[in-house]
Amino acid sequence: MTAAPINRRTLVKSAAILAATPTPLLARSSKTPAVGRYLGLDEQGVLSFKGIRYGRAERFARAVAEPWAGPPIAARAFAPICPQRGLDSEPQSEDCLFLNVWTPEANPAARRAVMVYFHGGAYTTGSVTDPLTRGARLAAEGDVVVVTVNHRLNALGYAWLKPFGNRYADSGNLGQLDLILALQWVRDHIAAFGGDPARVMVFGQSGGGAKIATLMAMPAAHGLFHAAATMSGQQVQASGPMHAWTRTQALMRALKLAPGDVEGLRTMPVARLVEGLAATDPVMGSGPVYFGPVLDMTNLPRHPFWPDAAPQSLTVPMILGNTREETRAFLDPRGSKLKGLDWNNLAERMAKEVKIDLDPQWVVDRYRAHEPGWSVEQVFYAATTAGRSWPGQVIEADERAKAGAAATWVYQLERPSPVDPLRGAAHTDDIPYVFGTLDAPGSFSGTDAGARALSKAMLGAFTGLAKTGKPGLSAWTNYILPPRATMVFGDRIRMEEDPRGWERELWAKAPYVQPGS
Template sequence: MTESTRRAFLQQSILAASGMLGVSAYAATGQSPVAATRHGRIRGYLDDGIKVFKGVRYGADTAASRFMAPVAPQAWGGVRDALEHGPSSPQSSREDAVSEDCLFLNVYTPGLRDRAKRPVMFYIHGGAYNNGSGSSPLYDGVRLCRRGDVVVVTVNHRLNAFGYLYLARHGGEFGDSGNAGQLDLILALRWVRDNIAEFGGDPDNVTVFGQSGGGAKIATLMAMPLAAGLFHRAATMSGQQVTASGPLNATLRARAILDALKLPPERVGEIRSMAYQRIVEVLGTRDPVLPFGGVSFAPVLDERNLLRHPFYPDAPGQSAHIPMMIGNTHDETRAFLGGDPANFTLTWEQLPAKLVPNMRVDIQPEAVIAAYRQLYPSLSPSDLLFKITTASRSWRGAIIEAEERARAGSPAFVYQLNWATPKDGGKFGAPHASDIQLVFDNIAKPGATAIGPQAQTMADMMSEAFIAFAKTGAPGARQLPRWEPYELTRRQTMIFDVPARMEDDPRGAERRLFAKVPYIQPGT
């Protein structure tokens, strides 16, 4: 098969797989959309009228700069195909393709070179700091573009050890190692600043939004001086970063990885040239600081790229002028703990021991259970497991960030997703990650769980709310009441449900119960 035949076959396959019969003929005539970036020209394809460019290089291969700051790519001649997602960062979870050459992004746009100055919605994927990519079908931007006349960008960047292994105390060449993944995102945002006008986007109106680890990365970017001015609105979905990893704890973690690789400190430089698969093999090394799990990777207070904790002791001043949304789901930990059938049949006798490792705060479980049984006398031990761990482990960081924004006089818009899909009999409620499909209006994509007669209504209201936020800095939708910002006197929160409603201090008794225990960001 010749290169030209291979390219034509690839284009036809992609278009046919997407059901774009009319566009297939369009592509075959050589009229596929071509965009000019500062590094070279790229060829995309059409999907339901939206111009799509996948696997657009924004940084050079990081194998040559492992554990160092990313560098811009070399310019290229001719026209490069941008028809497939680029590789994901090396990781333990299954991805279709992984490589250290992973600095790629994807652009979805209604128009090219039309000076439309559309709002740009830049999405950062979840997976903590360890796994994932910007290539999930749930992150496809076509429907958002069509609904809101916006430009959508999704991105890959370095993860786990490749993005956050702090080796700076082992050698000066590794000064950026603890925040390399964050520096990748900053490089991607610079690419948007420099190129997005070609795609009909407004470089002065960029909204970063992300779920789970993506939201945590956004909270961190809000405190990084190098990120200042690169985005103008921020929305976090079940992802918070109150504190970063301390440099000494991060060094202990680096030593644990080096020990697993059998590299003594005097040979630390060898980690830059070994096969990346060897590093992936030791990512599950037991964390030397936490009492559970593998080594925790997170941004590091390195006094170089991150000079303060993201939301401690207060909200970062450099981002006080940036409108912010902060959201969580009502049943976060059903996503983490719901995979074990035993967690749905707990007895009261079993509940305390189950809570100890899963609350992630140091508080007497029996006292917490007693308080919750007074608040919710009809709930089962299993119901309380999910409810307690959501409040203690997954929700508190969001509350702290909202409180600090309110104290700083720049309150955020806060939401809680209550709507529970009827899938699996509704046993998972509104779990972690269930808002992604709704915000992207992608409930028909592979991996979506939102079903039933209310699913599209939920997708309508959430996607419209995020689009309105990207356009104006204030979220809203036809199906929503007026969304008031979060203030400490009332703690106004939008409850996404059918119907949606504003509620003051939802789950306030739970919030007050855990407020007496110091919050420590897991991993820091």
């Protein structure tokens, strides 16, 4: 499903005529749909163009844009993803600055709204080659142009190297700058694919949502998108430069490099560098070393949502959402962390998974008093979700409301998976509903009537925001204080005021610590 880097010398000379054509070649009947020099495919009723290069970069250097003009090039298969731990089944390469486009028609006069997706995986792993995030159905059913973007991750995109000299001044935010370069590509070229550069919506799940929140505080991103939606992904604070430097040093120790050997880090085989990412994080004290956006005071001159919402983002209408039981996706109900769980050890086990420093037994007692019918497992997942995965969304929505930002809409996905009874409504479960990929490998949505109805509603809501600046559900009211109106996406779709309000108030008694900051 994924292609190796394209070798242009294999292209036939006769196709050079396409590059010289100033207007994109249209005609859905063509066996080889083309836009400019890019040769695509007919796919599920739309045109797809995969593996389009938007930039090139040397290691730890800022990327430069790929020229639009040039010899014809096949854009029919996904390009390699950023080197990372895991996803060994997919080709990986440091040459990974590629995007993919799905469009109902490559007509410059069409001016359809554009939806640009950034993938999850924190800032460390992931890609947009996942079957769940392929854009054909979203483009067809939503009548929009869909773009998905790969970029540099982990140390390749976020290691803080500025202490080694100004040559590396951008190093802590290169992954973000890649996304900005991709958005500049969209601004300059998406009209040729039938898109409207004046109606660009960014959306992303988990780390993709966090990347969007960060872009909302980056001056270079201002004006490149006109609406935003984050799905279980928040970034209240970025990593401070001192913490980021401590992490870079930990990586270098794991790679057995001398403290000042930045040249060794820059030139070593990428496979070796990726091995070093398994080092223990020196700030958090557990897990692999974290790399994410750095408060460098130039590319990122302030935290995205601390002490308030970044002013540059206040004119951008925004959807923010989370799932009801986020942590069921990564705290396996069948795994060791749940084995033997009982009321006697619940507080200890819960404490290891939350990011807010409250007395864990006091927390458990509050849950048991408020919800006496809940099982120990229900309390565990509710508390770890509300104390780890949800607070950032509450902070972002509240700060936008306090600042009088452009309209904000909040949702909660509560529909439990019909595929896995132990999963509930977990992290990532909103992806197939928005993309319409209910039957894709990795989906937990099922394909029954309830799943199809919910997908129609969520897909319509997101595409409505892209097209008009408002969700495509008339009943979805703005999030303001104090009512905190929230759209609940379940088997019954409904508005509620401040659902889980008592949990929000409980966890707000102590500061939230952004993972990685």
